[in-house]
Amino acid sequence: MKNRRTAIIAFLLCACLAIGAGYATVSDNLVVTGQGNVKAATADDFNLDIYFTGTPTKTTTGTSGEADEVAIDSADNDTATMTINSLKTVGEIATFTFDIHNAGTETNSAATLLATKTVGDPSLFEVMCTLGAHSLAPGATTTLTVTVKLLRVPAADIADSAVSVTVEATQAS
Amino acid sequence: MTKDKKITYFLSALIFAALLSCLFISGEVSSRVTAALILVPSAFAVLYFIKKRSTPSINKRTVLLISAVFALLYVALLYLSGLKFGFLRSRELTVEVFFGNILPIALIIISVEIIRRVILSQRWAFSSALSYLIGITADVLIFSKLVGIEKFTDFMDVVGLHLLPAITGGVLYGYLSKRYGVYPNIAFRLITVLYSYVIPYTPALPDALLSFSKLFVPLLLLLFIDLLFEKKRRFAARRKSKWRFVLTGGAIALMVSTVMIISCQFRFGMLVISTDSMTGELNKGDAIVYESRDGDDPIFVGDVLVFERAGAKTVHRVTKMEKINGSVHYYTKGDANEHEDLGYITDSDIIGKVKFKIANLGYPSIWLRELFDNK
Numbered sequence: 140m141k142n143r144r145t146a147i148i149a150f151l152l153c154a155c156l157a158i159g160a161g162y163a164t165v166s167d168n169l170v171v172t173g174q175g176n177v178k179a180a181t182a183d184d185f186n187l188d189i190y191f192t193g194t195p196t197k198t199t200t201g202t203s204g205e206a207d208e209v210a211i212d213s214a215d216n217d218t219a220t221m222t223i224n225s226l227k228t229v230g231e232i233a234t235f236t237f238d239i240h241n242a243g244t245e246t247n248s249a250a251t252l253l254a255t256k257t258v259g260d261p262s263l264f265e266v267m268c269t270l271g272a273h274s275l276a277p278g279a280t281t282t283l284t285v286t287v288k289l290l291r292v293p294a295a296d297i298a299d300s301a302v303s304v305t306v307e308a309t310q311a312s
Numbered sequence: 313m314t315k316d317k318k319i320t321y322f323l324s325a326l327i328f329a330a331l332l333s334c335l336f337i338s339g340e341v342s343s344r345v346t347a348a349l350i351l352v353p354s355a356f357a358v359l360y361f362i363k364k365r366s367t368p369s370i371n372k373r374t375v376l377l378i379s380a381v382f383a384l385l386y387v388a389l390l391y392l393s394g395l396k397f398g399f400l401r402s403r404e405l406t407v408e409v410f411f412g413n414i415l416p417i418a419l420i421i422i423s424v425e426i427i428r429r430v431i432l433s434q435r436w437a438f439s440s441a442l443s444y445l446i447g448i449t450a451d452v453l454i455f456s457k458l459v460g461i462e463k464f465t466d467f468m469d470v471v472g473l474h475l476l477p478a479i480t481g482g483v484l485y486g487y488l489s490k491r492y493g494v495y496p497n498i499a500f501r502l503i504t505v506l507y508s509y510v511i512p513y514t515p516a517l518p519d520a521l522l523s524f525s526k527l528f529v530p531l532l533l534l535l536f537i538d539l540l541f542e543k544k545r546r547f548a549a550r551r552k553s554k555w556r557f558v559l560t561g562g563a564i565a566l567m568v569s570t571v572m573i574i575s576c577q578f579r580f581g582m583l584v585i586s587t588d589s590m591t592g593e594l595n596k597g598d599a600i601v602y603e604s605r606d607g608d609d610p611i612f613v614g615d616v617l618v619f620e621r622a623g624a625k626t627v628h629r630v631t632k633m634e635k636i637n638g639s640v641h642y643y644t645k646g647d648a649n650e651h652e653d654l655g656y657i658t659d660s661d662i663i664g665k666v667k668f669k670i671a672n673l674g675y676p677s678i679w680l681r682e683l684f685d686n687k
Contacts, residue, residue, distance in 0.1 A: 147483060147531065148563070154476045154527055155567050159574045160676035161468045162520035163599070165584045166618075166627050228587060229649060262651045291651040 189250055189308045190216040192240040192280060199233040201225030201289075209235050223264075223302070226289040237283045239306060241275040250275045250308040254283060259301035265290055268304045275308070319361045320431060324442055327354050327427065331453050341412035347454045348416035351423035358430045365433040371541055372492050378540075379488070379496035382533045383503035390507075390525070394515030397577065402514045414509050421501045424450045425485070425494040432490050443489075444482045451478035455505075464684040472519060477526035484530035488537070500533070520575045524567075579604055581664065583618060583625060584674030586681075589646025590616070590627060594666075599673035600627060602664035609665070611642065616666040619644070619657050627666060628653060 195209045205224035212218040221235045241250055252275055254268045264287050271282035285304050330350040337343040403409050424447055431443040452458070456474035461467050485497045508514045517525075573582045585598045593616065594600060602618045611617065616629050628644040631652060635641075641656040 147480075150479065151527070151531070151567070152563070154479075155524075155570055156676075158472050158476065158520065158523050158527070159570055161464075161472055161680060162518075162523065162574055163582060163584045163674060163677040164574075164576050164625060165586045165674070165677055165681065166625050229589070291649045291653075 188242040189252075189275070189306075190240060190242065191219050191237055192216065193238040195219060195221075195235060195237045197221070197233065197235050199225040199231070201227055201231040201233055203227035207233050207235075211237075221285065221302075223287050226287070229289055229291060232286055232288045234287075235285045237285075238280050239270075239275065239283055240280045241277055243277040249277060252281070253307045253309075255305050255307065256285075257301070257303040257305075263290060264288065264302055266302050266304070270306070316362055316434060317436065320358075320434060320439070320442070323354065323358055323361065324431070324446060327351070327446060328449060330354070331449050334453050335459050341416075344413065344416040344420065344454060347450070348419040348423070351420050351427070351450070355423035355426040358427050362430050362434070364430045365435065372495070375488065375492040375537060375541075376495045376499055378537060379533065380499040380503065382529075382536070383500045386504060386525075386529050387507045390515050390517065391511075393517055393521075394513075397518065398516040399513040400516045402508050402512060404512055405510060409509060414506055417505060417509075418502060420450065420454060421505065422494075422498055425489065425497045425501070428485060428497075429489045429494045432486060440486060440490075444486055447482045447485060448475075448478045451481065462684070464681045467680075467684060468519070472523035473526065476523065477530070480527050481530045484534045487534055500530075504529075518575045518577055521571065521577070524571045573601065580667075581618075583627060584677045585627060585669075586674070586678050587646075589649050590629070591648040593629075593647050594627060594669055595671070597672050597675040597678060599670045600666045601668055601670070602666045604664040605662050611640075611662070611665070617642070617644065617657075618663045618666060619661045620663055621657060621661055625663065 191211045195211060197207045197209045199207055201207075203225050207225045208220075208222040210220055212220065219237055223233045225231070225233055239252070243250070252270050252273050254270050256266045256268050258264055258266050267286045267288075269284045269286075271284075272279075275281055283304070283306060285302075287302060327350070331347065334343045334347050334350075337346050403413075428443040428447055431439050431446070433439075452470070452474050456470045457466065458470060461470065481501075485501075488496045488500075572578045573580050576582065581602055581604065583600050583602060585594050585596055585600060588596050600618075605611075611630060611633070613630050613633060616627060618625060618627050620626070626644075628646050630642050631645045632643040633640055634643075639658055641658065642662070643652055643656050645652040
């Protein structure tokens with residue numbers, strides 16, 4: 140009887156600990172999302188035909204449990220959209236890679252590429268965009284890599300900031 | 313091995329296998345009806361094939377009455393707690409609910425208790441353990457959702473609301489069954505399980521508190537009946553040292569205060585820090601105890617607050633305050649964050665002020681959650 144009583148008390152203490160650990164309220168940060176638009180080159184005065192091609196890829200070190208989204212607008216392939224849902228903790232990075240193709244066939248349709256970025260709230264996201272090559276010969280393809288790093292975690296409503304990268308193509312001289 | 317033992321083991325194995333098959337039946341109603349269809353014939357088989365040894369008939373009616381009254385008191389206390397925590401609308405009592413839930417559950421409880429009673433009455437070395445296991449298996453497999461556990465909250469539903477209470481409940485039911493027959497168990501269980509199906513509103517008790525109450529109430533009833541009727545022990549108790557009472561009282565006080573703090577429904581609450589935003593002062597894995605804000609308690613710049621916005625509880629420090637149109641705006645920042653938090657919070661967002669921390673106490677909570685979230 141004494142052993143049984145000891146066992147019951149020991150079990151109760153362990154059960155209390157287990158329930159305490161299981162039901163303890165855990166502080167949380169809100170998921171931080173960022174919209175993004177990436178636009179391919181538009182300059183067409185010299186018959187440049189630059190557009191996104193293939194399937195963009197995404198990787199993340201984010202821990203929010205939500206997935207990022209990336210897609211190319213199939214209407215004209217010159218706009219790609221990325222939605223960043225995976226970032227939760229300061230320092231986490233979401234990376235998106237796009238293929239940019241020069242479909243021109245003439246020798247004068249070689250292009251020089253320049254990528255510029257705009258961030259709605261620069262205190263929230265740090266955005267880096269890197270082109271695989273700044274010169275794109277006719278028929279060639281290069282990559283555009285956009286990395287979005289979370290700089291701070293807001294305590295208010297889900298933080299949303301527009302992230303925009305524009306790739307401008309001009310005729311290579 | 314005697315014939316009764318062989319039959320008992322055989323029937324028990326069949327019952328276990330049949331109960332396990334309920335795991336693969338989708339739908340709450342279907343699995344309960346199936347469980348009832350398995351257990352009712354099992355109870356008849358156990359009654360017919362295994363010889364039951366009788367129990368002494370002392371105090372059976374009294375204990376039945378005590379069990380029923382205790383169960384009713386427990387349900388009444390749960391509903392009283394609804395005055396603080398509110399009520400939720402539960403199922404309406406319809407013919408479907410009666411035949412889909414109430415009747416199968418009642419049949420399951422009665423059958424399990426009959427099986428427990430017969431096996432317990434055998435009095436071999438393993439008969440107690442066997443009856444105990446059948447009871448816990450039936451409680452967990454039939455009344456909880458084991459298949460399809462994806463989130464941590466699903467896991468805690470099974471462990472906190474079904475498995476752990478089934479273990480302490482099994483101790484009570486075994487004790488009562490051996491000494492006083494099946495009726496006290498049946499009365500207690502029918503009242504404490506079926507009330508939510510019969511009464512259209514149920515108290516919105518936080519899961520932590522409900523889990524603790526289900527864990528302790530069977531043991532309280534056991535203790536009460538044991539003290540009331542076990543006279544030899546009452547006389548022996550007078551010889552126990554006072555330190556034992558002090559230790560027992562201390563353990564009870566500790567468990568009660570743990571319940572109250574974990575539930576975060578009373579003056580003090582506990583929160584586990586799961587992020588790095590306050591690293592230095594409050595590190596990931598620390599547990600903080602906060603005091604709920606009482607109306608006009610002053611807040612100062614530098615205070616570390618617990619507040620809630622968009623459904624998330626956050627622990628950050630106040631960096632600035634300003635009064636605009638009669639309302640105070642508090643600007644906050646995590647110590648380790650580069651920038652202030654976006655926007656501001658107001659008095660209605662503040663839950664409380666951090667009082668002290670217990671380093672690393674919260675890691676088990678974080679590990680448990682990460683186990684499920686990172687599958």
